Amino acid sequence: MSLKPITLWGHDSGSNAWKVAMVLEELSVPYTVKIIDFPDMKKEAYESINPNGRVPSIEDPNTGITLWESGAIIEYLVETYDKQNNFNFASGSKEYYEAKQWLYYQVSGQGPYFGQAVWFTLYHPEKLPSVVDRYVNEIRRVSGVLNGVLQGREFLVGGKYSYADASFVMWYAIAPLFADRINLATDFPALNAWLERIKARPAISKIIKDREAAMAASK
Template sequence: MIDVHSWPTPNGHKVHIMLEECGQRLGRDWQVHAVNIGAGDQFKPDFLAISPNNKIPAIVDPNGPGGQPISLFESGAILVYLASKFGRFLPKGDRERFQVLEWLMFQMGGVGPMLGQAHHFRLYAPEKIDYAVNRYTNEAKRLYGVMDRQLKGQPWIAGKQYTIADIAIFPWLRSWQNQGIAWADYPRLKDWFDRIAARPAVQRGVAVLADARKPLTDDKSRDILFGKTQYEKR
């Protein structure tokens, strides 16, 4: 059984969705261990041993390559690993595979960090900084536009097949309102989003730990995530 150390955030949901899409069922084939990032669980030694960057998700697969256990952190790397392990959602042909990987990197290097900053400065920053709000809201809109154009004439982000590129991007767009987005401006992307949201495995994936997450309102949680606790030497 694969152990998934996670929390109901976009990066956590990527792995939950991927496992369910690969035919793995929570409680039968994989189990989730809640890492409450608002309470500081990500700094515990046992978690740092498998995720040295103190970020969720991380997995431990007792039946890794060669039948030996393996632990992995970074959600993109985990998606590639699971695609390889189960032979799903990553094409075998070089051209198609690299097209998927470039859009996976687009999510890891662009969509995640930029939309994360939009969330932070629009919702969580202790003071409103108009420059930052405008910069990251505009970047969110630009990225949505890139994806909307990419879907012209094809059903999925990397082409004709549903892949880990779609799985990686989808959870980040679930908070579109918090990013200052109007779906009417991105009709192709909205259709793509709705088709993914309707998939049973996706619905199961985003439900994992959903009841455990609470709104980030107290100063202690804010300090753990954004303040001095995050930057302590370990």
């Protein structure tokens, strides 16, 4: 039975919706991206989908399920559409819970800190160097955790590429913004090698290019 495309709501420059798109690509699940501008996220039409007024959100016509929050969406996608555990692990196994552990670390420990670093560097009306320092230091801390764990490992869990690895990639697109303070190749070589391995995958490479195209189209 052929699947109907899932609708994925996102923003052109955001990371979290494109992170979900990477998972959809890896699972070969059809989907359509709907780009929504920030002001429209707070309007009733979109808040009827996501009362938090942020992205991503998905609407899945195959199951009738609507979800928001990227971590919950990723868990739903792999558990619904990866029955062979090509991108996940057997339910109840040690690796199954370790993958969840890394996903939760990404959504709570990477995304918010990286996002605040970008906000206070580019968008906040006041220049607050001490605040920028705090969040750049958090980027370094999170990167150090990953770099340490990846010493001698190809992937985060069970020696196998999974959604746990893919979930971290898109937020590292901000790295050039802090190139004068963070050099991934020299400061975090194990992390950098891992990122390069993942970005070389066709599904991941496609989404990186799709995001770049969406950003160019919005200018």
